[in-house]
Amino acid sequence: MPTHLHPEPLTPKAFAAYGTVVAPFAHEQPPAGARAINGGTTWRLDLLADLDLHQGGGTPGLAVYSAIARRFPLALQEMERHTQGSQSFLPLGNARFVVVVAPAGAAPQASDVKAFITNGLQGVVLHPGTWHHGLVAVEAGCFAVVERHAAPGAAADCDEVALAPTVWLVLA
Template sequence: MLAAEPITAEAFAPFGEVIETGGDFVTINQGACRRFTDLATLDIVDGRPGISLFDAQIRDLPYKCDFLERHPLGSQCFIPMQGARFLVIVAADEGGVPGTPRAFVAGDHQAVNIARNTWHGVLCPISGSGLFAVIDRIGEGGNLEEHRLSRPLTVTLG
């Protein structure tokens, strides 16, 4: 059993970046908008950043995770578009296979940028909408590695 914890920038730092408002901003649009600038680092090798839309099914809890993937040539940023809580299951690489997994719950006001080469579960909204903007690498070459877990993880809320 793996208990998903609320996501924070500090706890998620080994796996990527949490993107949310807070901290420094500039006021734009005649004072009607706060701009929080440069909140994530896109890490792309031999390609270009692309913006895609993903429409994922809402998943039930507890959630069975039996599969992790990683992208060796680029980070992958997930931005909920219509309010969604979503699971983020991640594991550091340990010699070409996933290490000990961790699970986080991101709120509808948060996005994540999963670092290049970080093992992660599939897009997993648990409430709200499954519509996400995804910014990731577009280009030639193998940018997807998959790993089936020998024992599935059962993820619950912590």
């Protein structure tokens, strides 16, 4: 019997086991931990503690991905993880995407997989070791991706596994 997965809305609480949600906030309602800069015209909220990019001699990398809109239902057939660093996906515009994840640890089974849909302005920082599917854009768009680059001569930090049985990602 096929496994169907319906994404739930992305919230910090629901996503906490897999990483951090990065989201805009109103100037009038800065979140806890934000500090005023530029003469009080700007709020700054540092999320550096959530980034882990230096394990094993790695260095921070910043890339821009251009993603096409996927068609649904979408067959999810593999997952990947990066055990030595976090990975961040941040939309550079209003582009919704689905974050497909499974807990860090042993290779995920279909029953371990969860999906979260963004509101188009949210991004995520995945904890090191979190299993995830490649970028699943609902609308075409560009994304800033912050990730760990391996030290010169070191193997890439990317484990990939097949997902069996195939999970079908369905948007309602």
